[in-house]
Amino acid sequence: MSLLGSVKAALFEVIDPELGINIVDLGLIYDVQVEGNHAKITMTLTTPGCPLHDSITNGVKFRVNQLKGIDDVTVDLVWEPAWSPDKMSERAKEKLHFG
Amino acid sequence: MKSETNIKLPLSFIIFGIIAFVVAQSTLFFGHDFIANGQFRVPPIWSGSHFLLLGFAVMIAMGAMYQLVPVAFLTPIWNEKFGAVQFIVTALGITSFAILLGVHASYAIYGGAIAIIGILMFLFQMLKTLQAQSKKNVMSYFVIGALSALFLAIIAGFTLAWNFSFTPFVSQDPMLFTHITLGVAGWFTLLIFGFSYKLVPMFSLSHGFSMKWAKPAFLTYVIGLVLLIGSYWLETHSIQTVGWILLCGGFTFFGLDVREILTKRLRRKLDKPFAFAVFAIGIGFFVHLIAAILSIAQVKSPTVWSWVVFFYIMGWVIASILGYLYKIIPFLWWTYKYSERIGKEKVPTLKEMINEKASVILFTLFIISIIGLTIGGLYSIGIVVFLFQGLLTITSVLYAISVLKIFFI
Numbered sequence: 189m190s191l192l193g194s195v196k197a198a199l200f201e202v203i204d205p206e207l208g209i210n211i212v213d214l215g216l217i218y219d220v221q222v223e224g225n226h227a228k229i230t231m232t233l234t235t236p237g238c239p240l241h242d243s244i245t246n247g248v249k250f251r252v253n254q255l256k257g258i259d260d261v262t263v264d265l266v267w268e269p270a271w272s273p274d275k276m277s278e279r280a281k282e283k284l285h286f287g
Numbered sequence: 288m289k290s291e292t293n294i295k296l297p298l299s300f301i302i303f304g305i306i307a308f309v310v311a312q313s314t315l316f317f318g319h320d321f322i323a324n325g326q327f328r329v330p331p332i333w334s335g336s337h338f339l340l341l342g343f344a345v346m347i348a349m350g351a352m353y354q355l356v357p358v359a360f361l362t363p364i365w366n367e368k369f370g371a372v373q374f375i376v377t378a379l380g381i382t383s384f385a386i387l388l389g390v391h392a393s394y395a396i397y398g399g400a401i402a403i404i405g406i407l408m409f410l411f412q413m414l415k416t417l418q419a420q421s422k423k424n425v426m427s428y429f430v431i432g433a434l435s436a437l438f439l440a441i442i443a444g445f446t447l448a449w450n451f452s453f454t455p456f457v458s459q460d461p462m463l464f465t466h467i468t469l470g471v472a473g474w475f476t477l478l479i480f481g482f483s484y485k486l487v488p489m490f491s492l493s494h495g496f497s498m499k500w501a502k503p504a505f506l507t508y509v510i511g512l513v514l515l516i517g518s519y520w521l522e523t524h525s526i527q528t529v530g531w532i533l534l535c536g537g538f539t540f541f542g543l544d545v546r547e548i549l550t551k552r553l554r555r556k557l558d559k560p561f562a563f564a565v566f567a568i569g570i571g572f573f574v575h576l577i578a579a580i581l582s583i584a585q586v587k588s589p590t591v592w593s594w595v596v597f598f599y600i601m602g603w604v605i606a607s608i609l610g611y612l613y614k615i616i617p618f619l620w621w622t623y624k625y626s627e628r629i630g631k632e633k634v635p636t637l638k639e640m641i642n643e644k645a646s647v648i649l650f651t652l653f654i655i656s657i658i659g660l661t662i663g664g665l666y667s668i669g670i671v672v673f674l675f676q677g678l679l680t681i682t683s684v685l686y687a688i689s690v691l692k693i694f695f696i
């Protein structure tokens with residue numbers, strides 16, 4: 189797998205502890221870039237001022253930093269465009285509906 | 288930007304609050320005879336009600352605000368060291384005040400003075416923190432309104448305690464009603480309104496709602512409070528009735544927004560503690576409606592009104608706090624224990640940290656207790672009050688155990 193692919197795969201392992209759904213399925217990840225050994229992740233959260241703010245962005249940093257070939261991770265938290273439910277995967281929607 | 292507060296600060300407030308909750312219910316149990324006879328202005332009830340409202344509810348609210356204000360308003364707490372000192376002063380003040388109210392009311396003013404210094408320090412801290420917020424939103428107005436009401440409530444409380452020790456300089460009855468209205472309806476209700484606008488959408492994962500009633504709710508409720516307080520001093524029943532109608536109207540506007548938020552939610556199944564906090568909003572609406580109807584019907588019985596106040600406090604304020612606390616504690620503990628490990632290894636979800644089944648039983652026992660108490664109190668049946676205040680005391684112990692257990696996960 190390419191390094192970019194590994195970074196994307198690793199993000200599936202970061203779970204929102206309130207909803208119990210990973211942040212990729214929730215549609216929080218807007219962009220992932222890898223340049224050399226530096227990963228840059230652009231993401232959002234479901235609500236501005238979410239109390240899990242720091243925990244989730246730190247989680248992303250830790251998880252991606254663990255990957256071989258990555259030495260440096262930047263997380264860019266953006267509110268534009270704002271998150272909306274249609275950014276979620278079908279899997280996440282189903283889980284919210286029945287979970 | 289790092290905006291989170293060091294967990295130790297909110298946790299200190301919350302642990303103190305949980306212990307005070309048990310002490311409060313035990314003290315009230317000790318005074319069950321007075322409750323059954325409709326005598327509330329006696330030492331054990333003064334003591335129990337302030338352990339409950341100051342020791343539990345105010346302390347929990349402070350702890351929650353230390354945690355939530357930075358994340359919700361995106362501005363860090365002004366000074367956390369000051370916060371630690373504030374905790375110690377307030378805890379000492381409230382404890383000594385509530386004890387003195389029970390054993391030697393004419394000295395209560397000294398404990399009360401320390402409690403007031405602690406609360407003023409908190410108000411100063413929040414003022415400094417909110418000042419740094421660049422853009423005010425609707426939630427800010429509710430919080431600023433609530434903090435202003437808290438300030439006035441403790442000043443009123445101070446004059447009441449003063450009158451116990453020295454030559455009275457204001458009449459006690461209208462001042463007591465003013466104190467209760469500001470403390471219970473002004474401070475707690477506005478605060479819960481404000482935080483609900485943040486927490487209800489968050490816990491239900493709601494999207495695309497309007498909050499169009501927030502401003503009318505705020506204005507109507509505040510004008511209602513002003514009129515209600517005015518009516519105590521002017522002794523005009525019609526103003527009191529208009530006041531209650533406005534409070535009921537303000538509550539209804541808030542309820543309409545909550546209903547819209549919930550209908551637009553993505554999360555179908557709400558977790559139980561949060562569902563209980565939403566249920567408390569229903570009780571709150573019901574109490575406001577009853578109060579408005581009683582006032583229109585010119586019911587003046589002090590016993591009936593005492594139980595309206597009781598139900599207002601327990602069914603709306605305390606129930607909301609008990610529900611949210613069950614969400615806040617796992618969150619705080621999770622942040623402390625697992626936030627560094629998220630993404631590194633398998634960490635529990637917040638839901639896995641609580642026992643939902645136990646919470647449903649506790650919330651049910653709580654509701655049964657306060658209904659039983661109200662019936663026993665309204666009909667002055669001593670044994671019923673004894674049994675249900677006993678049940679409430681046991682429930683409070685079990686509640687404390689069940690939330691403190693989270694810290695051992």
Ligand code: HEM
Pocket residue numbers: 327328329332333336337340341345399400402403437440441443444445447448451459463466467470471474
């Ligand atoms: C938000 C905080 C507070 C709330 C919600 C609150 C609420 C109440 C309530 C419901 C009562 C009636 C209880 C009863 O009759 O047994 C009461 C009475 C009283 N409160 Fe507070 N209180 C608060 C803070 C304070 C403070 C800080 C002081 C004094 C420093 C104080 C002093 C008093 C006194 C002296 C009475 C008894 C007055 C009388 O019966 O004549 N309170 N309060």
